[in-house]
Amino acid sequence: MHDLPLNDMTMIDMTTHLPAPGRWRPVLPATSLTPSAGVVLGFLQGEELALWRAPDGSAQAWENRCPHRGLRFTLGTVVDGRVACGYHGWSFRAGDGRCMAIPAHPQMTVPRSICARTFHAVEAEGMVWVSRAPVAGAPPATGVRTWVRTLGIRASPASVAQTLAGAGWRAAAPDVLAGGEIGGDAAVLLLTQAADGLVLLHAGLVDAPDPACLPQIHAALRRLRGELEAQADLAITGTEGAKQ
Numbered sequence: 001m002h003d004l005p006l007n008d009m010t011m012i013d014m015t016t017h018l019p020a021p022g023r024w025r026p027v028l029p030a031t032s033l034t035p036s037a038g039v040v041l042g043f044l045q046g047e048e049l050a051l052w053r054a055p056d057g058s059a060q061a062w063e064n065r066c067p068h069r070g071l072r073f074t075l076g077t078v079v080d081g082r083v084a085c086g087y088h089g090w091s092f093r094a095g096d097g098r099c100m101a102i103p104a105h106p107q108m109t110v111p112r113s114i115c116a117r118t119f120h121a122v123e124a125e126g127m128v129w130v131s132r133a134p135v136a137g138a139p140p141a142t143g144v145r146t147w148v149r150t151l152g153i154r155a156s157p158a159s160v161a162q163t164l165a166g167a168g169w170r171a172a173a174p175d176v177l178a179g180g181e182i183g184g185d186a187a188v189l190l191l192t193q194a195a196d197g198l199v200l201l202h203a204g205l206v207d208a209p210d211p212a213c214l215p216q217i218h219a220a221l222r223r224l225r226g227e228l229e230a231q232a233d234l235a236i237t238g239t240e241g242a243k244q
Helices: 157-166 211-243
Strands: 025-028 040-044 045-052 059-063 076-079 082-084 099-101 119-124 127-131 146-152 170-173 174-181 187-196 198-205
Touching: 025 040, 025 045, 025 146, 025 187, 025 198, 040 127, 059 076, 059 082, 099 170, 127 170, 157 170, 157 174, 157 187, 157 198, 174 211, 198 211
Parallel strands: none
Antiparallel strands: 025 127, 040 045, 045 059, 059 119, 076 082, 119 127, 146 198, 170 174, 174 187, 187 198
């Protein structure tokens, strides 16, 4: 086995990431992962993910950072069923995320320790769910037949959940809200924390929508986003006022 020059083998210390209890969390609709999409950005409790499809069709969820120099995997490409980093082209396979090839050293046997940090991923009812640790059982059932849109909401998960609960939505499972309607259609909402003040709201319908009703459904979702952000702004204003 050949040794790489020190300046080419500088690795990022990934031992600071401690495993958290396993729980499926919604990340993005499965239709977002297509062969032409390459590596797609997602989020898990504020942490960036690199998502892509393996040659066998399975969803892959990795930390969005190459272990060599830290470049985002989402700036890379999927080549021959592997993710190639956009910086030096290091190639990582599906499953365990092991590095299989380093273009600058084509004859080298790559150390088995060089791996992308991987997460557990599964598809259920058209949604990709991710967990940091193994989970016993499947993701919670949503009953959704059609995912119609994902909205970015400038608010905290707690604020969004509280406002939706006040509007009659109920928590069917962690990150899953049901019992409401969007544009007159029974709907389910999934919440993904993208950052401290940013939530991705995935809206799905229990029944297949009438295409003619889609414009009013999208309009209703835009109004919902405005209401959720307005309530979050009011909460912030009230908190600041109480401190004065």
